Amino acid sequence: MNGVDLIKACSAIGAGLAMIAGIGPGIGQGYAAGKGAEGVGRQPEAQGDIVRTMLLGAAVAETTGIYGLIVALILLFANPFF
Amino acid sequence: MNGVDLIKACSAIGAGLAMIAGIGPGIGQGYAAGKGAEGVGRQPEAQGDIVRTMLLGAAVAETTGIYGLIVALILLFANPFF
Amino acid sequence: MNGVDLIKACSAIGAGLAMIAGIGPGIGQGYAAGKGAEGVGRQPEAQGDIVRTMLLGAAVAETTGIYGLIVALILLFANPFF
Numbered sequence: 001m002n003g004v005d006l007i008k009a010c011s012a013i014g015a016g017l018a019m020i021a022g023i024g025p026g027i028g029q030g031y032a033a034g035k036g037a038e039g040v041g042r043q044p045e046a047q048g049d050i051v052r053t054m055l056l057g058a059a060v061a062e063t064t065g066i067y068g069l070i071v072a073l074i075l076l077f078a079n080p081f082f
Numbered sequence: 083m084n085g086v087d088l089i090k091a092c093s094a095i096g097a098g099l100a101m102i103a104g105i106g107p108g109i110g111q112g113y114a115a116g117k118g119a120e121g122v123g124r125q126p127e128a129q130g131d132i133v134r135t136m137l138l139g140a141a142v143a144e145t146t147g148i149y150g151l152i153v154a155l156i157l158l159f160a161n162p163f164f
Numbered sequence: 165m166n167g168v169d170l171i172k173a174c175s176a177i178g179a180g181l182a183m184i185a186g187i188g189p190g191i192g193q194g195y196a197a198g199k200g201a202e203g204v205g206r207q208p209e210a211q212g213d214i215v216r217t218m219l220l221g222a223a224v225a226e227t228t229g230i231y232g233l234i235v236a237l238i239l240l241f242a243n244p245f246f
Contacts, residue, residue: 023146
């Protein structure tokens with residue numbers, strides 16, 4: 001075993017850890033989906049506006065999950081350490 | 083033990099860690115399911131719109147779980163480190 | 165100790181970690197079950213629609229738990245590392 005192998009091994013663990021960030025968007029977007037479904041049930045005539053607002057908010061909530069994915073992909077495919 | 087074996091061992095841990103992201107979509111989509119069921123109970127005539135909105139939002143909430151799965155599968159079957 | 169033993173040991177940890185994903189569907193589907201029961205109590209005549217919506221949403225919420233199970237089973241029975 002040499003040092004680069006240790007770096008690669010720990011980078012694999014780091015990539016897995018980074019994905020745990022996905023917990024947050026999953027919970028948050030699910031909450032938005034639930035509230036969106038609730039709103040559509042109450043005011044079906046406002047469905048377009050409700051869904052648009054829901055998706056806009058969900059897109060914002062997605063960002064930290066994307067950050068985690070980007071860091072994982074950097075560790076895997078563009079690792080600056082070796 | 084050689085370096086590649088260490089990388090493989092840590093990749094197995096990394097793949098397991100990446101799956102923890104699944105906590106989020108599980109909670110979020112379940113919340114959406116609950117709100118959808120509640121909405122249908124209140125406005126059965128809006129069932130189609132409610133279920134469509136619920137499923138659309140749940141699909142968005144699924145994304146970070148899919149990211150975690152992709153990273154796990156990369157670590158398992160397309161590992162760039164060896 | 166040889167390398168394959170280390171891979172097997174860490175795969176056992178990885179398989180266990182992957183199952184932590186099950187926290188999410190457990191909470192989410194439980195919430196859906198609670199809201200479904202609440203809705204049926206309020207509108208017993210809508211029971212069929214409420215339960216169908218609840219089960220559809222719960223099936224979606226199950227997916228990330230299944231992903232974790234699949235990754236754990238791959239690590240245990242179809243480990244690509246040795």
